[in-house]
Amino acid sequence: MKNSRRQFMILSAAGACTLALNGKVQAQAMVAETDPQASALGYKANATAVDKAKYPKYAAGQVCDNCALYQGAAGSAAGGCALFAGKQVHGKGWCSAYAKKA
16 A cells, blocks of 8 residues: 555656646747737837827837836847736737836
């Protein structure tokens, strides 16, 4: 009985480690501009491509990289966003939910 319990504990720990590491290794998908939520927010992967007539709130210099919702490191090419769970946005992107970091 002790052998099977020991084996179970070892295999359980190995399985938990594998699952934890698997989530870290897989890269998050990038948000596509055609994604329904992204298009509803006017997301553009390149902020210079924002239609200023359609989004008058946009101002030069507003990019995901300096947005309060951006979860990536400062200066990174891409990072997570609180609005797009499980996906990354381009650091030089923009959407209408932009809020300047404090």
